[in-house]
Amino acid sequence: HVIYQHNHLVINIIVICLTSRVKLIAPKEHNPRYEADFSLAANYDPDRQCAAAQKLKRQLTQEKRGAMRELRRDAAFMATERDAEKARVDSERMASERAFYHELQVQAADAKSGGQKGMNPHKKKKK
Numbered sequence: 001h002v003i004y005q006h007n008h009l010v011i012n013i014i015v016i017c018l019t020s021r022v023k024l025i026a027p028k029e030h031n032p033r034y035e036a037d038f039s040l041a042a043n044y045d046p047d048r049q050c051a052a053a054q055k056l057k058r059q060l061t062q063e064k065r066g067a068m069r070e071l072r073r074d075a076a077f078m079a080t081e082r083d084a085e086k087a088r089v090d091s092e093r094m095a096s097e098r099a100f101y102h103e104l105q106v107q108a109a110d111a112k113s114g115g116q117k118g119m120n121p122h123k124k125k126k127k
Contacts, residue, residue, distance in 0.1 A: 045051040
């Protein structure tokens, strides 16, 4: 069998030959270190400089996520404001068009009635 060591962990890799039997070896056991005041948020890395760099990296990642979230919210707000402004402009334009076409219809009725603003009783449709 072949034994590889990596970061204080012993990994047993057993190469089994088809012709011979290989005896299994139990992995080396280490006694764990328990601390009474253990905190999940605390960093127990003995290299303080590396721990500080990791903390700054986490803060940078959190700030980046927060900034992206704010940008998404701002973009959504701007889209709703833009849509509301477009709807307002469209409704004003439609009202203007309706008034214009109404005036055209009044003029056409006036012309048909001989200048009497559409009130010629001889040109009225019978029901």
